[in-house]
Amino acid sequence: MGSFGKAVWAHPSDFGDRERARRMAERLSDAGFELVIPCVKDTRGYLAYPSEVGKMDPKLEGDPLGVLVEEMGRAGLKVHPWMCVFPEGEGSALLEGNPELSALDPDGKPLGWACPRRDEVRSYELELYREVSGRYDVAGVHLDYIRYAGPQMCFCPTCRREFRERTGRDLAELDRRDPEWADFLVWRAEPVTKFVEELRRAMGRSEISAAVFPGYPDCVVSVGQDWADWARRGLVDFIFPMTYTNSPLLVVGYTRNHLAQVGGKVPVWEGLGKRSSQSQLSAEVLREQVEAARCAGAQGVVVFHYGALEDVDLEMLREVG
Template identity: 25%
Template sequence: MKNLILILLLSFSLTSCLDNLQAHKGGKTLSETTTKAEKDFKYWTWITADSKRADSSYVSEFKKYKENGLDAVLINTETDAALLSRLTPLAKAEGLEVHAWMFTMNRPGDSIALEHPDWYAVNRKGESTFDKRPYVEYYQWMCPTREESTGHVLDLVEGLAKVEGVASVHLDYIRLPDIFLPIGLLPKYDLEQEEELPQFDYCYCDVCVAEFEKIHHKNPKEMENPAIDIEWKQFRLNKIKQVVDQAYKIAHKNGKDLTAAVFPYPEMADHMVRQRWDKWEIDAVLPMIYNNFYNEELDWIGWATQQGVEDLKHKNVALHTGIYVPPMSPQDISEAIKLAKENGAKGVSFFDGNALTPEMLRAIKDSK
């Protein structure tokens, strides 16, 4: 019996040694796996460019980000490909990824689009964002159905995708105007939104209505309550998806990824802004999980992250949690990063770079 026990102990010891040897040869230990997961967790920030700033100023900014643990910058050049071409090598030289951040369906001050008033989205009252803008002055939204308006948007995508060194084209405002504002923002506009109000319900332009009527044999303008017509809502969700899917092909044709800033999780995005991003052809999403916009506590960042991760579990799409930093303390930022990691995010993005204080940057660096 003792001999049998001795043989078993020797066998277990030999197996353990072989397992350890195999781990060193090709496998990964638990600590190695954890280190890789930490290393792959990406830190981004959104920034807006100014062509008048000197290169040296940008180099200092990019160096600051890299030294404090950031990995990527999403740069808004207002779709100026030449400016993006100038800034991309500066950021890459400091070790940062560069992503071309663009306003997509919302095109405020677009000189080409402004020559075509019929390109703009129209609400249920018949008002166009060309001259009647909802909520704020910079809300000028393109119709997602017209070939001319979507063609213009996709041309801009291609211009950015051709810039050498860019990692992705990053779509923002890839939706229709807010049918519902985040609850925390309603007092700012002295609004109550307990139902879909006609002045915030888009797009009822002639092209959208005619195409929908051809498919479904009913006119949304004649519906007593279009908010409960699922085909009408789905029609508009599909139109946004078509723009994204075409942008995806353009980006990939030019060797770039397609990423997007989106509302916190798909079901909420569907309800609030006609955006169902778990159905899109896309490489990564950065949901803007801005808890204070919704009067939510910090732990909501983890909960909303988990919702999005769950909706994407059968798709090869990475989710990086967007964090709104202005109202946060450095301790809050550390906790937000932790919540995103624990709930399956592949990274975090901070809005925006200009709002990151030295104390916040130290918290970001320490979290790595």
């Protein structure tokens, strides 16, 4: 393997205009970063570029992704546009016209997500990926929220019907003590994995990276996300587990498990939460976690998120890798 990889997740507020994008490219290239992952579809369903498929965030102007791609290209950094795949909220062009594609909870309430089992849903998300990769000069694309919202999704009529056709059972009566629960888990994860297969076919040799839950295989059970399977089958090119914690001890343990799960098939870059809902790291602790991930065998790190990175963090990161 080559040098230690460094990447960062970024929000439109970080790269919304030319000046900020240029400054960002400068700071990141000085610190030896090679990949930027800009959020271009948020959990509301809004996009950060003028799209012919979905809706751009009305608070944004011009073409934020276009500007970012130009500035990063000039600085020699790669870009993987980042989409939150299955959440479809107030900004969703998909659910606005087709509310019947909503994912439902057991009481029939919409969850603000689209149902992965519906072909129309996966086609829409795929169309967005085709649009960004076709229009912009990017090295690849990035998957996030490539999963269910939680154990209580999805109970839409299609999911209930298909489950009944397959098993003769009602989806609502199943629980983890049921002898058929193991089969149910496999059935539930299928459409999420199917989307990754479809994306692989659509992207050809373009890179695909995925932000995934750090606890594997628990995430197969909780959210239908079987990322080790995707990695082992070469459906993705990078696994970025979101190992957001204040504890370097957990970073070591998680990293070892992640590497064991993918069996060397693709690089694992540990996602570290400089500032996230579960962590807040000083420059010293961030350094400690980078070292912990590297010593445990990770091939790189991805920092969440650019807006939280101070100069002192970037100076520290310049020293590693």
